[in-house]
Amino acid sequence: MKACGVFRAEKEVVLLELPEPSSPRPGQILVAVEAAGVGPWDELVIDASWDVELRPPAALGVEGAGKVLAVGAGVTGFAVGDRVLAHEAPLPGGSGFWAERVLIDADHAAACPPGLDAVHAAALPVNGLTAWQSLEKLELGRGQRLLITNGGGATGALAIQLAAAKGIEVTATASASGAERLLGLGATEVVDYHDPNWPTRLPGGFDAALIIADGTAGTALPLVRDGGRLCSLTSDAPPEERGITSWDLYVEPNGAQLFQLAEQVAAGTLELAPEPLPLSEGPAALARVVAGRAGGKKVVLTTA
Template identity: 35%
Template sequence: MRAVVVREFGGPGALTAVEVPVPVPGAGQLRIEVAAAGVNPVDAVTRSGVLAELGLLPRLAGSTVGIGWDVAGTVAELGPGTQEFAVGDRVIGLRDRLDVPLGAYAEHLVLDASAVAPLPDGLSAVAAATLPLNALTADQALDLLDLPAGASLLVTGAAGGVGGFAVELAARQRGLRVVAVAGAADHDALRAMGARWLVDREVPDLAAAVRELVPGGVDGALDAALLGIRALGAVRNRGAFVSVAGDVPVGLRGIRVRTVWIAADGPALGRLAELAARGELTLRVADTLPLAQAEQAHRRLARGGLRGRLVLVP
């Protein structure tokens, strides 16, 4: 089968198309015939070698690293003891391990059944492939914040993949009052997604702008744009702060500071997929490209300005 992997870290040209054997599922696993794979910024970070430098990936020495976290497709084979799904089921899943030779950029992918969820009727594989990584990250970040209904939440990078899902989940599912930070061109869309207040991402003093809207500061912040101390300044004393990357500010003023480290969760993914099927989560596809054009997809990702996710189709 065809797959796209990395054998030497570097720029988009480091993505290499290879022919490899079709993977075989082990106990509690299943093999998915891939119909669509989402392209995420973490794919580019993995490809570049930054994660290896941070010790999150082994350094390459004659081995390969798989690329791609988000997958949608059809169950093609069940491993021993796997009973949750049947061959032919439409599914979505998340590959959350970095240290494996194959990712979602492939014609077939083996995942633990616990990382997979049914793909609801009415959702296309292409649209669903934008959901797992970003929506689960947003959902798990909100769990870490643990804010009660009616509390105020700052979301930075609100027009991005994680941020957009966070706005909708917070406002529509958890009853939070959301302050969304994004470019002015995205404000109307975010308001429709449930944001109560909008702040332009170019504002010189983010904390002051937020505190003008929410006197005393917000109860919590989900920092999807990695603004760090700029976003922390908008949080009230003894509030909560969650970042989507490992570099977090010091928890000044008694603020509880955490990092969300994504973990595959089939049941939670199934719940999120049902929300999307009912139109309560917005799935945004910027464009689809053939798997063979993974390098071009990464070059487009690097240019920025995308509304939604690029999706590779084998």
């Protein structure tokens, strides 16, 4: 089958011809991939900074959408022909979604709601679950104030929408060109991160901070009130001080949460900005995403 990934345990991403995945074991499903998401975390997968049990030669990709081809023993939630989306890590077949077929755990998949196309479905899992799980941990309520760094990225834009829907007042850092879009998504205020003095433009006293931009955790911490919370998605949560709870968060597969997110996207209450590209452009697509040149869009590889 056609795939895009790594031939050996090295960083070069290439197009591949891989053997078919094995038949699904108990609790697993085999999926014909229609679209798969690309994220900066895929570079971490290559060098095993994020160990998802990749077994080269193997396809990259820890999220995607497609149709069920086969189900293993004990799987009752899905049948052959069902459309699904999923974030999967570790990869039970040792190979990921940047391929024509992938083997995943059924419990980590969500049914794809009617009306949700494969490109939008594949753009959702990792960014959506990360935003959902971080806000769940921050435990903010209506009227409380949240600072999000890199609100213009795929995760930040989803976090803004999910937080605003709960009545949370969101201030986000982003480029000036993206401010109008983020205000439309529900942000109360957008600050240009290109301004080196952006922290001084804010009054502080935030109930919490969600760190999505590298190197901003230490800058954001003084803006959080005593006893507040800071959640870092960039593995650089600073030491706790002034009673502020500070931690690093790593996304986990969760089919139930993903289904709720997918329903919101299908209903039009949660907006995504995917950019579909053919699987053959996988190497260039990853290089662009890692370099931060996706322009706020979520790059998605399609197998068709």
